[in-house]
Amino acid sequence: MRIIFAGTPEFAVPCLQALLDSEHEVCAVYTQPDRPAGRGRKLQPSPVKELAVTAGIPVYQPLTMKTAEDLQQIRALNADLMVVVAYGVILTQDVLDAPKLGCINVHASLLPRWRGAAPIQRALMAGDQKTGVTIMQIVRKLDAGDMLHKEECEIGLADTAGDLHDKLAALGATGLSKVLAQIEAGTVHPEPQDEALVTYAEKLEKSEAAIDWTQPAADIARKVRGLNPWPVAQTLCQGNVLRIWRAAEADDSSVQMEPGTVRCADKQMDVATGFGFLRLLEVQLPGGKRMPVQAFLSAHDVNGVQLG
Numbered sequence: 001m002r003i004i005f006a007g008t009p010e011f012a013v014p015c016l017q018a019l020l021d022s023e024h025e026v027c028a029v030y031t032q033p034d035r036p037a038g039r040g041r042k043l044q045p046s047p048v049k050e051l052a053v054t055a056g057i058p059v060y061q062p063l064t065m066k067t068a069e070d071l072q073q074i075r076a077l078n079a080d081l082m083v084v085v086a087y088g089v090i091l092t093q094d095v096l097d098a099p100k101l102g103c104i105n106v107h108a109s110l111l112p113r114w115r116g117a118a119p120i121q122r123a124l125m126a127g128d129q130k131t132g133v134t135i136m137q138i139v140r141k142l143d144a145g146d147m148l149h150k151e152e153c154e155i156g157l158a159d160t161a162g163d164l165h166d167k168l169a170a171l172g173a174t175g176l177s178k179v180l181a182q183i184e185a186g187t188v189h190p191e192p193q194d195e196a197l198v199t200y201a202e203k204l205e206k207s208e209a210a211i212d213w214t215q216p217a218a219d220i221a222r223k224v225r226g227l228n229p230w231p232v233a234q235t236l237c238q239g240n241v242l243r244i245w246r247a248a249e250a251d252d253s254s255v256q257m258e259p260g261t262v263r264c265a266d267k268q269m270d271v272a273t274g275f276g277f278l279r280l281l282e283v284q285l286p287g288g289k290r291m292p293v294q295a296f297l298s299a300h301d302v303n304g305v306q307l308g
Helices: 010-020 048-057 066-078 095-096 119-125 161-185 217-226 295-300
Strands: 001-007 023-032 035-037 043-044 079-085 103-107 130-137 147-154 234-239 240-249 262-265 270-274 276-284
Touching: 001 048, 001 095, 010 023, 010 048, 010 079, 010 161, 023 048, 023 119, 066 095, 066 262, 079 161, 103 161, 103 217, 119 161, 119 217, 147 161, 217 234, 217 240, 217 276, 270 295
Parallel strands: 001 023, 001 079, 079 103
Antiparallel strands: 035 043, 103 130, 130 147, 234 240, 240 276, 262 270, 270 276
């Protein structure tokens, strides 16, 4: 098949690579315009663009894909199918109709659960035991198209959003390859989503990083994992912002202390919560590097300190 690929971040790279490694022809790649990044604020290409350029694939970077020129361009590609993976642009119906077989999307959840912007993080924070990817037909309504295929993935007890991101990116490529084979063979079976089971994964905000110590330790532990690697859970400690990269629910829930109170023993740092204790494992102070909590405790006496 002659395929247009539309994607931007690192999550989309394995899917593009799978297409490049297949018998299909990637006739063009659409990705977001280069953005300023780093201390020098130099324009940086997206990970998808970098791969496309290396592979010698034509790259298009329209701002919206809504102009008459954009539509004319995509129609001129005469594609059979468009594969969209975290592109970041809402496609008009004219664009969806341009490829002969329409457009399909690789979404990082088991739809209809977690439609929307942050499905990986929300699944972790909600305590889901499994997640996955869904390959679906794209319609104008957000993540509401018929489901073509799913690949499931267990959520490990220590998995962070970063860990799941990498697992699901690879699973997306696996699922995409299967769906393309089914489309070619005419054996794909679209399944409508059950609207009664829909949940929405709202976009992550920096304001969510602050920890509320009155919440149960289990909930805070999931939050720490869900906000790693961005925006990273944090709390105030002796006037400084302490970022918490890794933490786990401690076994001891019999002792009652005011939420946010630090208890140090045996080179461990436990914080009282609304129910139980959270054991901090890896932290970071402003201007410093991530460090094991043992290294932090060797330089800071925080026993009995109130976090907030």
